[in-house]
Amino acid sequence: MTVLFADVVHSMDIAAAVGPERLREIMADLADRCAAVVQRYGGTVDKFTGDGIMAVFGAPVALEDHAVRACLAALAIQREVQVVAEGVKRGDDVDLRLRVGLNSGQVIAGEIGSGALGYTSVGEQVGMAQRMESVAPPDGVMLSESTARLVQAAASLAEPEMVHIKGADEPVVAKRLLAVGPQRERLGSAQTALVGRDLEVATIAGLLDRSASGRGCVVCVAGPAGIGKTRLVGEAERLANGRDIAVFSTFCESHAIDIAFHAIARLLRVAVGVSGLDDDEAAREQVRSTFSDAGAEDLMLLYDLLGIQDAGVAMPNIEPDARRRRLTALINSMSLASTTPALYVIEDAHWIDEASESMLADFLAVIPQTHFTTLITYRPEYRGALAQVSGAQTISLAPLADSETIALLDELLGSDPSVAAIKSVIAGRVAGNPFFAQEIVRELAERRVLEGARGEYTCRTDISDVSVPGTLHATIAARIDRLGADAKETLNAAAVVGSRFIADTLKSLGIAPVVEDLVRAELIDQVRFTPYAEYAFHHPLVRTVAYESQLKSDRARLHRRVADTIAQEDQNAALLAEHLEAAGDLRNAFDWHMRAGAWFHFRDIAAAHTSWRRARQVADRLPEDHPQRSSMRIAPRTLLVGTAWRVAGTRLDTSFEELRDLCTDAGDQQSLAIGLAGFVTTITVNGDDSREASRRATELMELLDSVGDSTLTLAMCFAPLIAKHWTGESVEGLRFAQRSIDAAEGDATRGALVGGTPLAMAIVMRGVARYCLGHAGWKDDIHDALAMADRVGELMARVGIRNYAHVEAIVNGVLASDASVLQDAAETLATTEKVGDDFQLLVARLTRGVNLIHQHGGPERAAGLELLTGLREAAEGEQFPNPGLVPLIDIYIAKEHSQLGDIDGAVERCRTVIDGLFAKRAIVWTASATAVLVEALLCRGSDSDLREARAAIDRLAAVPTDPGFVVHEIWLLRLRALLARAHGDDCAYRGYRDRYRAMATELGFEGHMQWAEAMP
Ligand SMILES: Nc1ncnc2c1ncn2[C@@H]1O[C@H](COP(=O)(O)OP(=O)(O)O)[C@@H](O)[C@H]1O
């Protein structure tokens, strides 16, 4: 217990100045206020002295955090005194000041009766508190050494002072209390001593030191629930505190696994120091001062992530991937610049949401070059990105050794001979899991199989009559079951809210919270005292069991009430949807999932997909006769299929077929069109079978024609146009491009569902089809489309159209690259890096790379190859946004390798590309791939090379194409000329060469004209 002693300074002088009557009045006011404070912090006012107060914390009810409570009360009393003092100063012109002293000590059991304290038994403790009071400065609070020790983790204290007190010859240590911070340490439970884990602790200590010296590290702590991960984190935090290393921590929760950015936002809020700020403007100011070099846009992105954005300010138009790149750059440059060591903790990463996980993985990449240690805990089943950080140190927590379990049980149970037998039963049951051991002991104590108090239990039951729960889960369940109705209700409601909760939240759910029993039972801990009490589940498993043990209908009611307390804002959409879904309110859950999807659509497309998938599930669970069931099942599917191509690594799944059936039943042609377009685009983006894409594209074009809605046609026209280009079906492509252009009636933005200019897209694709078929007008089309895209200014259009104008056309020798195109590519790339998504960035890089390679200068070509080689390496990863472009990248790499002398490598690569293109019936780059192969083979020049070259040419010539398709024809003239020359057939060579020149000139194909001129 802790005794608080407060006394008015120079009360005699005050009495002399104001008279005894007035003094009594002042003291009564003061005493009332103090009593209220003491009560608020769970203490008992023991006595009013004439000019002071004495209070006791931790008795008669045992409060294990009595010292902290007493400190909080002492500070609050000093604040109350200020209020009274102001009045006294004004009215009476005297100074009213108070000294407070605290002392903590053991209370002998049995001497604390049913209310009043036996003074004699605690006389010693009171005496020390009184002496501390006497040496405290006016307005100050002085702690004895014993109190100081108990609160050191939670409070900030002044340097120790040696003070002389009455009745002691030697001076004693005392510390002045300065403040009690928001708690990071858990105060509810008295922890057992750490057993074992010497190696783990030493490892972490070593890594903390290494990080502090500038070689930062990531430490993963893996192990099943209750094995001691959090405990080890606690040790790490203690080690960090001892080294003056700041600690920032966050934790993931089971119910937030689908709430994008939940974990990362919380960690950043702590790290940036805004988590305690209620005022958004103050929080933004804090962010600005932390990131003083950051640009305005970057700051806005950060505000948005932290949830402190100014609702009145519009967000800049920045694609999700660009947001992520910029935030990563911002955070990482900050991490790299900081030389202050810090420890970042992410607990329970097995529950991390995907968006946070991948963002965090990017942040962790620079940790080795920082002064930071990052500690991540998770259960063994977690296999995500954070468990695979390269260079991370992983500590797999093994079960405690038998001797360690026994040591733990010795501490928990004591050494009375009567508990020896039960100790070995427990040790045998818990398999080295310390939490399991603790819970069994608690359970047995609650059942009175164990009697007495912790560390000194006795057991009077015959061991053969004692049943011990079989699992940790069952043990916790048994304990919860035994709670009183009110406490159980509190615990259950809290489990629905989250791992942490404040009493007010429960009150707003209509629950009268009863926390004392739960704290005492160590099912929850108080983790914060000021400015309001906050509680946390002692362990996530307690929450899980409390959650699962409830009747589903009760739980649903609670979820509904929790949902009602959450502000209906976009930021909360995912959380609201979660609660509403658990409440069984499918209709509203659906709406909020969809709203969350819309919110994430601009932040993280994969997160949007998660929300849409959840909406899809909810809609599917609606009763058959629900009036909106059909449209609700269609809407999320349409979005999922329609944007699948934007999520890197997404493959086609069966949901398209489902969508088609649903749309057909409902007669919803618009959704079907959107789904088909997404389906076709996903195939082309992934580089899958072009025949399939072409079939679907035909279906889509027919559908659009039959619907006859010009806006819809334009909105979806890109998909079939691209698909038809891939398969070389230029006649159809041309027809549909023309239809789309007609549908626009000159309106550049008609059908621009998500920005951009469908008309410009249709025009450039008409240009492409026209050059493929050798029709006039292609050059104007390409030119007009570029101009229109730049006028509209939307990035996707700008980048996408350049892909056709400045990559496709150049690959096919239709246009030639030059300095201005190269410059344009550089500018587009710079913009894309700032605001574009990964898909656009890839295309912009490819455009730049291809045009660099087409320059004549050596260094530019080399830079181009380097750029493309980088893209090719990225394509090996799962997150590559457009695998369909890989053959094109390979063609250029082969071409450059061949030019640099690696003929064998080039030939090998080309063969693979060509076989792949044939297998997928992608006509689009077959000719240029064949050209690179043939030229490489001819350069190597063996008989078999020449045979292979001829075969490759014949294979290209045999590809069926639309009537009038000139792209293959012109390449064939060139390749046949080269082959003839290799055979020494000069006459044939000249014949083909001249026809090649003539055709290039006639068609106006600039690239071919240049190449043909260069032929001897
Ligand atoms: N090595 C240990 N020595 C003593 N107590 C331990 C030890 N490891 C864990 N505990 C205790 O066991 C309980 C569960 O541990 P915790 O760290 O919360 O597990 P986890 O985080 O792995 O689920 C806690 O009360 C903790 O104090």
Ligand SMILES: [Mg+2]
């Ligand atoms: Mg834990």
